[in-house]
Amino acid sequence: MTKALFVVSECAPLVKTGGLADVAGALPGALAQHGVAVRVLLPGYRTVMGQIGKAKTAARYDDLFGGPAKLLACRVVGLDLLILDAPHLYDRDGAIYGDATGADWPDNAERFAALCKVAAMIAADGADGWTPDIVHGHDWQAGLTPEYMHALGVTTPFVFTIHNIAFHGNADASKLGILGLDPARFTSEHFEFWGQISALKAGLAGAAKINTVSQTYAEELLTPEFGIGMDGILRARQADLSGIVNGIDLDAWNPATDTNITPYKSATGKSANKKALRQTFGLSPAAGPLCVLVSRLTEQKGIDLLLDALPALLTRGGQLALLGSGDPKLEIALLEAAEHHQNLAVKIGYDEALSHLMMAGGDVIVVPSRFEPCGLTQLYGLRYGALPLVALTGGLADTVINASPAALARGVATGVQFFPVTAQALANAFVRITDLFHDSKTWKSLQSNAMKQPVGWETSAAAYQDIYRSVIGTRP
Numbered sequence: 001m002t003k004a005l006f007v008v009s010e011c012a013p014l015v016k017t018g019g020l021a022d023v024a025g026a027l028p029g030a031l032a033q034h035g036v037a038v039r040v041l042l043p044g045y046r047t048v049m050g051q052i053g054k055a056k057t058a059a060r061y062d063d064l065f066g067g068p069a070k071l072l073a074c075r076v077v078g079l080d081l082l083i084l085d086a087p088h089l090y091d092r093d094g095a096i097y098g099d100a101t102g103a104d105w106p107d108n109a110e111r112f113a114a115l116c117k118v119a120a121m122i123a124a125d126g127a128d129g130w131t132p133d134i135v136h137g138h139d140w141q142a143g144l145t146p147e148y149m150h151a152l153g154v155t156t157p158f159v160f161t162i163h164n165i166a167f168h169g170n171a172d173a174s175k176l177g178i179l180g181l182d183p184a185r186f187t188s189e190h191f192e193f194w195g196q197i198s199a200l201k202a203g204l205a206g207a208a209k210i211n212t213v214s215q216t217y218a219e220e221l222l223t224p225e226f227g228i229g230m231d232g233i234l235r236a237r238q239a240d241l242s243g244i245v246n247g248i249d250l251d252a253w254n255p256a257t258d259t260n261i262t263p264y265k266s267a268t269g270k271s272a273n274k275k276a277l278r279q280t281f282g283l284s285p286a287a288g289p290l291c292v293l294v295s296r297l298t299e300q301k302g303i304d305l306l307l308d309a310l311p312a313l314l315t316r317g318g319q320l321a322l323l324g325s326g327d328p329k330l331e332i333a334l335l336e337a338a339e340h341h342q343n344l345a346v347k348i349g350y351d352e353a354l355s356h357l358m359m360a361g362g363d364v365i366v367v368p369s370r371f372e373p374c375g376l377t378q379l380y381g382l383r384y385g386a387l388p389l390v391a392l393t394g395g396l397a398d399t400v401i402n403a404s405p406a407a408l409a410r411g412v413a414t415g416v417q418f419f420p421v422t423a424q425a426l427a428n429a430f431v432r433i434t435d436l437f438h439d440s441k442t443w444k445s446l447q448s449n450a451m452k453q454p455v456g457w458e459t460s461a462a463a464y465q466d467i468y469r470s471v472i473g474t475r476p
């Protein structure tokens with residue numbers, strides 16, 4: 001077995017703010033089928049510590065960025081975990097990246113540098129009698145790992161996955177000493193970025209291979225528009241950059257066995273869930289499609305475009321049920337819009353069980369993102385027969401087959417894509433999907449195509465295994 005250490009800041013079902021957690025929670029199981037044994041190194045946030053039960057102490061650190069810490073080894077919910085129990089960094093009220101007001105924790109640089117430093121120490125000395133053959137970091141929170149490995153003289157290959165390039169994990173240069181980083185490497189070649197320490201750049205510079213979570217996003221990242229300042233370094237590393245589309249956990253997201261819904265095997269079984277969903281959101285029966293949207297509410301997700309385009313759906317008898325939380329301005333705008341439109345219902349909050357019912361009861365899952373490295377909700381929608389209506393970008397471009405005349409003629413379409421990513425194009429897409437919905441023969445065939453599309457991890461886990469194979473034995 002190849003031994004891989006995941007370094008990651010969230011992992012479902014223990015702690016989740018977005019798709020990163022889903023990937024960290026599901027990919028290890030898929031890799032196990034390919035001869036890769038993964039251990040996931042995760043911060044011991046208060047919520048995680050409350051779920052792990054009895055754990056073995058694998059290492060102790062007297063002073064890890066300002067306090068004592070322990071590394072705990074345990075197996076929980078089928079995952080082999082290494083939990084970094086550092087109360088001074090992780091045991092606090094509020095969310096995992098920030099306080100209750102939504103502001104980032106001021107010591108986020110130290111909090112995630114600690115994770116990276118411990119990853120490097122595990123690569124150097126092992127933990128719990130286990131030494132990884134490969135270290136696999138995810139997003140900026142894992143980015144400093146190769147710097148600390150370099151400092152310890154460890155040559156274990158480091159693979160870096162970009163889930164979202166918009167977050168750079170920058171810290172003020174004055175933190176170089178506190179973080180124990182080598183000032184001689186504070187250069188544009190390593191981790192200096194416009195005068196700041198960039199954890200993301202450290203990861204990109206130090207990785208033997210870089211990948212992101214879809215082929216299209218891998219190409220988009222090379223452009224200034226999507227690369228957000230990192231396109232230059234990515235163009236320089238193009239030979240080592242690839243796109244591997246995410247899968248979903250086919251057990252957690254299985255309409256035939258899902259305990260959050262009335263289970264069904266074919267799309268005809270969706271009707272009981274549709275009724276329950278309308279009841280939950282206080283929507284009356286309507287003639288048009290019942291659309292759903294489940295998302296973090298941020299600029300990335302195109303919620304403002306949705307608000308502008310919505311009349312095209314609502315005036316045609318369609319409905320929208322939306323679940324999300326995030327930017328307070330977007331939350332308020334959505335709640336206000338819902339007051340004015342009886343066919344728009346909004347719930348602000350985070351509700352995993354309800355998100356399952358939305359896929360089961362919805363006719364359409366809407367994902368109007370400005371950029372989307374992969375996106376998971378359109379994959380849930382495919383599996384549950386809620387047809388994706390998505391922006392033509394990133395993973396949304398790669399996982400949905402647009403109902404173009406050609407795709408309809410060949411009987412392969414699974415949803416609707418729109419481009420450019422504007423309110424007008426989204427409004428047109430609402431018209432197209434409403435027309436398709438009223439053509440019940442075509443709609444049924446789209447649903448059946450969608451529900452048959454493979455959305456698991458099988459192919460992608462094999463692609464990660466190939467990357468690991470290609471770098472084991474090579475120096476970063």
Ligand code: ADP
Pocket residue numbers: 017018019020022294295296323324325349350351352355374375376377
């Ligand atoms: P991102 O990681 O950019 O947020 P993804 O589509 O990859 O986007 O993943 C989002 C994940 O978070 C999905 O599993 C989605 O169902 C879940 N999610 C987002 N917002 C909510 C919410 N308000 N309630 C429940 N689940 C949510």
Ligand code: GLC
Pocket residue numbers: 018019020023163164213246372373374375376395
């Ligand atoms: C990021 C991206 C999302 C992707 C997820 C998991 O949060 O925004 O598109 O699906 O990571 O890779």
